[in-house]
Amino acid sequence: MLTIERAIVDQIVSHARADHPDEACGVVAGPSGSDRPTRFVPMANAERSPTFYRFDSMEQFHVWKEMDDRDEEPVVVYHSHTATEAYPSRTDISYASEPNAHYVLVSTRDADTEFRSYRIIDGKVTEEEVTVVGAYEPDSVS
Amino acid sequence: MAIEVRIPTILRNYTDGAKAVEGGGTTLDELFADLEARHPGLRDRLVDEKGLRRFVNVYLNDEDVRFLGGLDTEVSDGDTVTVLPAVAGG
Structure with missing residues (x-):
């Protein structure tokens, strides 16, 4: 299950809407091992494409280094689909490379933005429940 | 001194869980061959017959190779090589 704050969901959706019809992408970092996404990091889509995304390699290097320095990890890796449903595509599955991450897919196809989350491990996709909260409970780790 | 190679989570099954390993060589190709001797299977995840795999990013210090x-x-002692899987999809 993904537990995520409403404000972060809104930031992801706003980013996806702003970049539509191109795909938007980014991460939400959180303390290592916490499973709690806390720091929203929108990334450039180096492909600038409505059907593909790829993090810019230098931006990714700096963001990953910063997470490492702060003892964080990418708790959420998100991207948008702009003409199809919020379900991982074949390429999403084949390139998924963060086994600890929640892969969030947003679809901006319709006026109502679809927001769904998956685990993608060894080519296997498992959809998971998303619980949106106002604020994380102090001390609790999901 | 040696060359430090930082390993992403998804490839740590080749390094007994280590986040970083050390190796030697004068080029990236030699370094990867050296790592392969102690971490069998790792090189194949980084390189194919055409060179660096398309969806693997490798950085020498803070530049994309x-x-x-x-x-x-060219690499030399004291350098840091960072491997990151590209984050990409459709």
């Missing part, structure tokens, strides 16, 4: 010399990029 694609903009240096790819596998021919």
Whole structure:
């Protein structure tokens, strides 16, 4: 299950809407091992494409280094689909490379933005429940 | 001194869980061959018959080796090589 704050969901959706019809992408970092996404990091889509995304390699290097320095990890890796449903595509599955991450897919196809989350491990996709909260409970780790 | 190679989570099954390993060589190609001797299978996840795998990013210190010399990029003791899987999809 993904537990995520409403404000972060809104930031992801706003980013996806702003970049539509191109795909938007980014991460939400959180303390290592916490499973709690806390720091929203929108990334450039180096492909600038409505059907593909790829993090810019230098931006990714700096963001990953910063997470490492702060003892964080990418708790959420998100991207948008702009003409199809919020379900991982074949390429999403084949390139998924963060086994600890929640892969969030947003679809901006319709006026109502679809927001769904998956685990993608060894080519296997498992959809998971998303619980949106106002604020994380102090001390609790999901 | 040696060359530090930082390993992403998804490849740590080749390094007994280590986040970083050390190796030697004068080029990235030699470094990867050296790592392969102690971490069998790792090289194949980084390199294919055409060179660096397309969805693997390799950085020498803080530069992407694609903009240096790819596998021919010269490396030396004290350098840090970072491997990150590209984050990409459709």
